[in-house]
Amino acid sequence: MxxxxxxxxxxxxxxxxxxxxxxxxxxALSYPFGSxxxxxxxxxxxxxxxxxxxxxxxxxxxxxxxxxxxEGAWGWFPLAMLTVAIVAFGYLMEHVxxxxxxxxxxxxxxxxxxxxRGLEVAILAAVMCAMAAGIFIWGLGLPYxxxxxxxxR
Amino acid sequence: MDVLSNLALGFGxxxxxxxxxxxxxxxxxxxxxxxxxxxxxxxxxxxLLPITFGLDPVSSLIMLAGIFYGAQYGxxxxxxxxxxxxxxxxxxxxxxxxxxxxxxxxxPALATAAMASFVGGILSTLIVAFFGPLVGRWALxxxxxxxxxxxxxxxxxxxxxxxxxxxxxxxMVVIGLLLGIVGTDVTSGLPRFSFGIPELLDGVGxxxxxxxxxxxxxxxxxxxxxxxxxxxxxxVKNLMPTWADMKAAAMPTxxxxxxxxxxxALPGITASVAAFSAYMxxxxxxxxxxxxxxxxxEGVAAPEAANNAxxxxxxxxxxxxxxxxxxxxxxxxxxxTMQGIQPGPQVMTSKPELFWxxxxxxxxxxxxxxxxxxxxxxxxARLTQVPYRWLFPAILVFACVGNFSLNNSAMDVYLCxxxxxxxxxxxxxxxxxxxxxxxYVLGPMLEENLRRALLMSDGSFAVFVxxxxxxxxxxxxxxxxxxxxxPGLRRRRELAVEExxx
Numbered sequence: 001m002x003x004x005x006x007x008x009x010x011x012x013x014x015x016x017x018x019x020x021x022x023x024x025x026x027x028a029l030s031y032p033f034g035s036x037x038x039x040x041x042x043x044x045x046x047x048x049x050x051x052x053x054x055x056x057x058x059x060x061x062x063x064x065x066x067x068x069x070x071e072g073a074w075g076w077f078p079l080a081m082l083t084v085a086i087v088a089f090g091y092l093m094e095h096v097x098x099x100x101x102x103x104x105x106x107x108x109x110x111x112x113x114x115x116x117r118g119l120e121v122a123i124l125a126a127v128m129c130a131m132a133a134g135i136f137i138w139g140l141g142l143p144y145x146x147x148x149x150x151x152x153r
Numbered sequence: 154m155d156v157l158s159n160l161a162l163g164f165g166x167x168x169x170x171x172x173x174x175x176x177x178x179x180x181x182x183x184x185x186x187x188x189x190x191x192x193x194x195x196x197x198x199x200x201l202l203p204i205t206f207g208l209d210p211v212s213s214l215i216m217l218a219g220i221f222y223g224a225q226y227g228x229x230x231x232x233x234x235x236x237x238x239x240x241x242x243x244x245x246x247x248x249x250x251x252x253x254x255x256x257x258x259x260x261p262a263l264a265t266a267a268m269a270s271f272v273g274g275i276l277s278t279l280i281v282a283f284f285g286p287l288v289g290r291w292a293l294x295x296x297x298x299x300x301x302x303x304x305x306x307x308x309x310x311x312x313x314x315x316x317x318x319x320x321x322x323x324x325m326v327v328i329g330l331l332l333g334i335v336g337t338d339v340t341s342g343l344p345r346f347s348f349g350i351p352e353l354l355d356g357v358g359x360x361x362x363x364x365x366x367x368x369x370x371x372x373x374x375x376x377x378x379x380x381x382x383x384x385x386x387x388x389v390k391n392l393m394p395t396w397a398d399m400k401a402a403a404m405p406t407x408x409x410x411x412x413x414x415x416x417x418a419l420p421g422i423t424a425s426v427a428a429f430s431a432y433m434x435x436x437x438x439x440x441x442x443x444x445x446x447x448x449x450x451e452g453v454a455a456p457e458a459a460n461n462a463x464x465x466x467x468x469x470x471x472x473x474x475x476x477x478x479x480x481x482x483x484x485x486x487x488x489x490t491m492q493g494i495q496p497g498p499q500v501m502t503s504k505p506e507l508f509w510x511x512x513x514x515x516x517x518x519x520x521x522x523x524x525x526x527x528x529x530x531x532x533x534a535r536l537t538q539v540p541y542r543w544l545f546p547a548i549l550v551f552a553c554v555g556n557f558s559l560n561n562s563a564m565d566v567y568l569c570x571x572x573x574x575x576x577x578x579x580x581x582x583x584x585x586x587x588x589x590x591x592x593y594v595l596g597p598m599l600e601e602n603l604r605r606a607l608l609m610s611d612g613s614f615a616v617f618v619x620x621x622x623x624x625x626x627x628x629x630x631x632x633x634x635x636x637x638x639x640p641g642l643r644r645r646r647e648l649a650v651e652e653x654x655x
Contacts, residue, residue, distance in 0.1 A: 010318070013582040017324045024331045027346060031338075037612035041338040041345055044600040048331050055324035062320070070581055075377025079577055082373060082549070083570045089553045090566030098554075105553060106546045113376055113542045124543055128550045140207055142558050 003069045010063025012070070017056030025049025081112035097148035098137065102129050156282055163509030167517050172215050175208065176514050179216035180522050183223020188533045189544055190235050193243075194224035196371065198484050199363035200548065203555035210492040211507050215514040217485055222274065222464050222515070225424070226522055227533065229266045229457055234259060234537045243460070245428040249445060249452030256448050259534075261394035265450055266457045267526045269406040273458030274519035276407075277414040277465040282512050284418070285501070289473040292498040297605035298616045300474075302626035304599050307420035307476055308592060309630045314426050315585040319637050322588045325579070329589035332357060333596020340604065352564040359487035360559065361569045362593055363480070364552040366586045369573025372545045374580055394450070402454035405435050409458030417463030420470045423479040423587065424463040431459035465515055472508055473498055476595070480587045483594035 005011055025046055034040025085108035092101035106125040110116055136142045166172060186197040198220055205213035225243070232243035233250035246266060253262035295303070312322035335346040336356030347353035394402070409431040416427035435451045436442045445452050467478040475496035477483040489496050494504065501508050526533065556565045576586060610616035618624045 009582050010321070013321055013324075013579075013584055016578070016582070017321075017328070020328055020331065024346070031343060031345060032341070035612065036607055036614075039600075039604040039607060041341045041343045044603070045331060045334050045345065048327050048334075052324060052327045052331070055320055055327065058320050059318070059324065062318075071583070072581075073377065074581060075373050075577075078376040079373045079574060082369060083574055086369070086549065086553055086570040086573065087567055090557065090563035090570075093557050093566070094563050102550060102554075105549060109546045109549050110542065112373075113545065115542055117542075120543070121546075124546060128547055132550055132554055135204070136554050136558065140204060140558075143561070 003067055007069050008063050009068045009070045010066065011060050012063070014056045014058070014060030014063055017059060018053050019056075021049045021052030021054075021056055023049075024052065078112040082109055085109040085112070093144070095148065095150050097145040098133060099129050099146050102132055156286070159286070159505065159509045160282060160513060162505060163511075163513030164516075166211060166506045166510030167215065167513035172212055172510065172514065173517065175212045175216040176219050176518050177521055179219020180223035180226075180518050180525060183220035183225075184227040184230075184522070184525060184533065185223075185536070186220075187224030187227025188230050188536045189227075189539055190231050190537055190541065192224075192544070192548065193228055193367075194221050195363065195481050195484070196368045196548065197224040198481060199360050199368065200551040200555060202360050202484065202488055203558050205488060206491065210489065210494055210504075211510045213488060213492060214485070214507065214511050215518075217488055218468070218511060218515060219518045219521075221481055221485070222461060222518060223522060225461060225464050226267070226270055226526065229270070229460075230263060230526075230530070230533050231537050233262045233266060233453070234534055243428075244425070245432045245456040245460075246453055248432070249447070249449050252446065252448035253450070253453065258448065260530075261398050261450070262453050263530050263534075264394050264527065265398065265402050265453050267523060267530075269402060269409065269454040269458040270461040271519055271523045272406050273410040273413055273460075273462035274465055274522075275516065276410045277417070277462035278512060278515040278519070280414045280418075281465055281468055281515070282509075285469050285473055285508065285512070288418075288469055289498045289501040292474050295474075295498070295622065296620070297602040297609065298620050298623040299626070300476075301599060301602040301606055302617055302623040302630070303420070303474065304476060304595050304602070306626045306630045307470075307478075308588070308595060308599075309633060310420060310422055311479075311588045311591045313633055313637055314422055315587050317583050317585055321584050325584050325586070325589040326592040329592020329594075330596040330599065332362065332589070333593040334600065336597075339597070339601065350564060352560050352562055352568075356597075357568060357572075357593075358556070358559045358565055359484060359491075359594075360552075361556055361565050362572055362590060363484055364556060365569040365572025366576040366579075366590060367480075368548055368552050369569065370576030370580050370586075372548065373573075373577045375541060375545070398450050401450050405431075405451040405455035406458040408434060408438075409455035410462045413459030413462030414466045416459075417466030417478065418469045420474070420476045420478045422463075424460040424467070427463035428456035428460040431455040468511065468515075472496060472511070473501060475500075475598070477591065480590040483590055486594060 028042045028045035031042030032040035033042045085105050089101050089105040092104055103125045106128050107121055110121045186192055201220055205216055228243040229246045232247035233254050250262045308326045312326050315322045335353055337344050337354050344354055412431045413427040416422045432452055435455045436445045467482050470476050470478045471482040477486050486496050553566055556569045559565045606616055
């Protein structure tokens with residue numbers, strides 16, 4: 001039995017390629033194309049966009065023919081959790097300093113895992129803070145405060 | 154002798170106390186992190202790259218190279234003991250190495266891997282020392298057309314040799330090229346695909362792409378997977394292989410070195426292909442091929458020698474042509490560019506201490522690795538037992554702080570998260586990230602050389618086929634593509650890739 005479109009591995013891949021290709025082409029339309037002798041900044045990206053759309057269409061058609069399913073379940077929860085952890089870290093780094101940002105990063109990312117043991121995570125967070133402070137701030141001299149409170153800048 | 158005096162210069166650079174220390178630090182960190190299950194050389198380098206920004210170019214290159222082959226080495230320890238290779242090239246070692254470990258012969262397997270890597274590393278470094286300058290001199294004659302064709306060949310190679318569907322791999326190359334375009338256009342000064350974000354004017358950062366594409370997506374893949382692995386760390390006692398083991402491993406090591414050195418020098422061919430070919434060759438040559446897959450010592454020695462040899466000869470195209478042979482080399486190039494060095498044939502003449510210092514440091518590093526690994530193997534083995542639930546938050550910490558430090562801005566961290574999501578989706582859809590990263594690195598160079606070639610030829614594409622060297626590259630590229638499209642050969646490739654995956 002053939003999988004549905006949303007479960008069809010190559011169809012989805014091809015769709016993604018087409019989206020990127022078309023998107024790239026469309027954005028590049030606003031850059032001067034130039035000529036073959038004098039390639040403008042729009043020449044190369046438009047060519048690539050078109051090629052990518054071509055590859056994408058081929059992949060979609062082949063996906064429809066072969067009907068290979070996406071292997072395994074999607075790990076949406078760990079993916080979302082890690083993404084949130086990383087984004088939160090970036091945001092917090094600009095506002096509350098290294099240590100609180102790292103704690104949030106470690107705890108939130110550990111939560112994405114299958115086992116979450118409170119004590120272990122606490123120790124891990126402490127060790128990571130010490131290591132990161134030692135390597136990046138004292139070792140490499142990066143100018144980040146350990147703690148800060150800079151909202152509303 | 155030219156080479157000898159150059160090597161003397163190189164050792165003069167590599168043996169200074171400072172560079173020796175960085176070389177040691179590199180192989181140590183490389184082994185340490187490479188040994189941890191699920192982390193390969195690429196992620197290791199991407200993670201540690203920001204640490205080297207403060208060093209001078211030679212030291213940073215020496216340290217990065219150390220991290221690279223250290224991680225490669227550490228990866229094979231993990232492959233043997235945990236059967237969880239950090240990257241594809243040690244996956245081949247895992248086939249027979251893990252079986253040896255299950256038979257209680259983890260010690261000899263580890264020792265064989267160490268010695269084969271050492272021999273492969275030293276011999277291939279000699280090859281780099283002799284052939285690097287030749288290629289460099291030859292490359293001085295390259296014009297824009299030659300560079301364009303060569304890069305095209307490298308990109309097609311990388312797509313052909315990554316496993317999975319060829320069209321998808323080529324599409325990944327194109328996505329990489331597009332990603333590489335992001336930033337200010339060198340010729341017109343026009344910002345492209347920057348969407349008004351100032352951090353994007355210099356392009357998407359290297360470590361941002363590498364960490365997102367490899368580390369973040371890898372972590373999610375691992376977390377979503379449910380597998381218990383058996384670790385054989387406690388069984389590492391008798392390290393020494395028997396005399397019979399050594400004899401059995403000697404020739405495979407040399408053959409693996411030869412294959413690895415050759416493949417490593419071709420742009421686009423990764424160490425994993427070299428390791429896999431060496432494994433297949435041994436299987437063909439063996440009197441009793443059925444032993445392979447059940448703990449054949451040749452199956453450890455040959456691929457280990459090959460992947461380490463390839464790891465060293467990768468530096469030939471990378472440093473002499475400025476064309477990275479693999480994703481890891483792409484990171485190296487990125488590091489050099491950030492140091493203000495434009496890699497290419499002129500580096501050899503304008504900065505001899507860089508090339509020769511690196512070559513000499515590879516000798517030093519391989520010796521250090523052997524010293525570090527054989528006596529301490531018990532310690533490394535214990536490290537493979539560190540549970541993944543401690544590891545992945547730590548990887549993220551280094552990756553995130555590193556990315557933040559690129560521009561001291563959160564934007565790079567956000568980008569990394571976004572690319573991580575994309576990387577995971579690609580991985581689930583069986584789209585290989587390696588061709589993408591190569592495309593990303595070569596993108597700006599490819600465009601620039603295309604533009605220059607067409608400018609000089611007054612818009613005629615004939616320039617790519619009338620110049621003999623360029624034509625040769627294009628013919629090879631076309632032949633490879635043709636070979637892939639012909640169905641009989643395609644089936645054989647699928648079979649080969651399947652076997653490589655074990």
